[in-house]
Amino acid sequence: MNGLSLDLLGLQLFTGVALGALYILMAVGLSLIFGMLTVVNFAHGAFYMLGAYVGLWLMMHGANFWIALVVAPLAVAGVGLAVERVLIRPLYGRGIDYPLLLTFGLSYIIVELVRVAFGNTGYPVDTPEALQGAVDIGVGYFPLYRLFVIAATAVILAALWFFLEKTSFGLIIRAGARDPQIVRVLGVDVSRVWLIVFGLGTGIAALAGLLSAPLQGVIPEMGGPILAEAFVVVVVGGMGSLAGAAVAGLLVGIVVSMTSLFAPEMSRVAIFALMAIVLLIRPQGFFGRAGLMS
Amino acid sequence: MLSIKGLNAWYGSSHVLQGVDIEVGEGEIVCLIGRNGAGKTTTLKSVMGLVDKTTGSVTFEGKELLGEPAHVRFHHGLAYVPEERRIVAGLDVRDNLRLGLLASRDKAREKELIAETAKIFPRLAERLDQTAITMSGGEQQMLAIARALISSPRLVMLDEPSEGIMPVLVDEMFELFRDLKGRGVTILLVEQNVELALGIADRAYVIDQGEIVHQATAAALLADAEIQERYCAV
Numbered sequence: 001m002n003g004l005s006l007d008l009l010g011l012q013l014f015t016g017v018a019l020g021a022l023y024i025l026m027a028v029g030l031s032l033i034f035g036m037l038t039v040v041n042f043a044h045g046a047f048y049m050l051g052a053y054v055g056l057w058l059m060m061h062g063a064n065f066w067i068a069l070v071v072a073p074l075a076v077a078g079v080g081l082a083v084e085r086v087l088i089r090p091l092y093g094r095g096i097d098y099p100l101l102l103t104f105g106l107s108y109i110i111v112e113l114v115r116v117a118f119g120n121t122g123y124p125v126d127t128p129e130a131l132q133g134a135v136d137i138g139v140g141y142f143p144l145y146r147l148f149v150i151a152a153t154a155v156i157l158a159a160l161w162f163f164l165e166k167t168s169f170g171l172i173i174r175a176g177a178r179d180p181q182i183v184r185v186l187g188v189d190v191s192r193v194w195l196i197v198f199g200l201g202t203g204i205a206a207l208a209g210l211l212s213a214p215l216q217g218v219i220p221e222m223g224g225p226i227l228a229e230a231f232v233v234v235v236v237g238g239m240g241s242l243a244g245a246a247v248a249g250l251l252v253g254i255v256v257s258m259t260s261l262f263a264p265e266m267s268r269v270a271i272f273a274l275m276a277i278v279l280l281i282r283p284q285g286f287f288g289r290a291g292l293m294s
Numbered sequence: 295m296l297s298i299k300g301l302n303a304w305y306g307s308s309h310v311l312q313g314v315d316i317e318v319g320e321g322e323i324v325c326l327i328g329r330n331g332a333g334k335t336t337t338l339k340s341v342m343g344l345v346d347k348t349t350g351s352v353t354f355e356g357k358e359l360l361g362e363p364a365h366v367r368f369h370h371g372l373a374y375v376p377e378e379r380r381i382v383a384g385l386d387v388r389d390n391l392r393l394g395l396l397a398s399r400d401k402a403r404e405k406e407l408i409a410e411t412a413k414i415f416p417r418l419a420e421r422l423d424q425t426a427i428t429m430s431g432g433e434q435q436m437l438a439i440a441r442a443l444i445s446s447p448r449l450v451m452l453d454e455p456s457e458g459i460m461p462v463l464v465d466e467m468f469e470l471f472r473d474l475k476g477r478g479v480t481i482l483l484v485e486q487n488v489e490l491a492l493g494i495a496d497r498a499y500v501i502d503q504g505e506i507v508h509q510a511t512a513a514a515l516l517a518d519a520e521i522q523e524r525y526c527a528v
Contacts, residue, residue, distance in 0.1 A: 001517055114303075120443030123454055168392070168396055168401070171385075171389055171392060171393065171396065172393075174382075174384065174385065175382045175385060175389075175393050178382050178383055179380055179382055179383060181344065181364075182376070182380040182382065183393070183396075184344075184363070184364040184365050184368075184394075184444075185342060185344070185365075185368065185373075185374050185376070186365075186368060186393055186396060186397060186441070186445075187365050187368030187369055187395055187398060187445070188365055188372045188396055188397045189363070189397075190365070218398070241524070
């Protein structure tokens with residue numbers, strides 16, 4: 001057991017959970033937006049990147065990490081609101097491929113604009129001082145910042161759960177995802193709900209992007225890989241399911257970190273192999289409803 | 295109260311309603327009858343704002359509705375119980391009822407209004423925490439009606455409420471419609487069970503191929519075997 005002790009596996013497991021936390025944050029937004037608006041949001045990775053860059057810009061101009069962590073997601077959520085209102089809304093009722101192509105194109109535009117503003121090369125982002133160092137978690141020393149990412153994700157998930165399950169607006173979202181017409185008949189302006197859901201999803205993506213910055217740095221292309229991984233999480237967990245996104249996000253994160261321990265070059269392949277296996281056994285994903293796409 | 299004049303409606307290129315005229319007075323039960331595909335459901339949907347292309351005029355208490363989105367028509371005091379009931383899967387009975395109040399001014403009185411509704415619909419009272427779509431068809435229909443009524447609409451449109459429901463429940467339901475009328479709610483009813491519908495209605499319109507072909511008091515139409523045979527026989 002030299003090198004591959006249980007402690008090392010335990011630490012790698014935690015690394016996987018931290019990685020999974022970022023996947024979860026991306027996947028809940030994608031899943032909510034798809035469940036409500038039937039929009040496959042290919043710009044979600046671009047919003048993730050934009051969150052990191054807006055945060056970076058704020059920190060370059062004197063804000064500390066914590067202020068950036070609040071302001072950047074709000075700013076990107078504002079961009080998301082404008083995108084839904086101006087670009088996506090005219091495409092409702094025209095089939096799933098229209099908003100898909102629109103957001104796909106939009107993601108290129110956002111990435112290119114960031115390249116123009118910040119250059120092609122990336123920036124490192126310092127871990128905030130309070131979260132530097134490592135703590136003993138029983139199996140060994142684990143970076144404090146990664147624990148913070150896990151905790152922040154847990155808080156966001158709990159808040160989202162409360163919002164969806166315990167508030168009136170959440171009830172509108174749950175009902176509207178299944179039957180927007182009856183919700184309209186009962187007096188709700190569904191288009192306003194769609195707007196808010198899109199803004200919420202993009203804001204959470206931006207938060208994930210900025211959370212990832214101290215771990216991985218920022219580059220204009222950072223949204224591409226995580227978008228693909230988040231789509232895998234949504235498919236594995238089941239479209240439109242918060243619990244599905246949480247479970248599948250953790251699973252995918254752990255699969256990636258474990259594979260990279262044994263065969264680093266295989267880690268991305270492993271994600272898609274996992275997705276293929278899940279789709280063969282359970283096409284609607286862990287918590288998904290069958291026939292959602294029909 | 296509700297005045298439909300020269301209403302045309304299209305699904306794609308198919309011209310489904312061709313100049314429909316219907317008047318519904320305050321406190322009346324008006325029944326719209328006709329064969330399958332005659333345009334009954336489309337008429338109700340057009341009034342509620344669920345048909346994309348409509349022309350003509352639909353006024354409710356003098357206000358023009360055409361061009362307004364469905365959720366605004368709800369706020370004018372219109373309610374619609376669709377034929378498919380549209381009970382939301384995954385929600386329990388209480389949450390389905392709450393849906394009826396989400397956009398209402400009475401939202402603050404949610405608990406009180408749900409309790410009141412449970413008194414009127416005892417079958418629902420026992421099942422408030424049950425997943426709504428696991429109930430029988432009749433109970434789901436009761437829930438759909440209760441959900442539409444909980445916000446105290448001025449006019450309720452009901453599409454085929456008796457369809458696929460046990461006779462006992464149908465009687466219970468029509469008794470309820472009579473009560474509603476007594477409490478001043480106006481009803482526009484589409485119903486296959488012509489005899490039953492005419493039994494509680496004040497007046498009736500007969501629709502065929504997208505046009506109103508006959509109108510009479512319910513009593514007169516009930517006695518008119520020929521019209522019933524010609525336009526309503528399946």
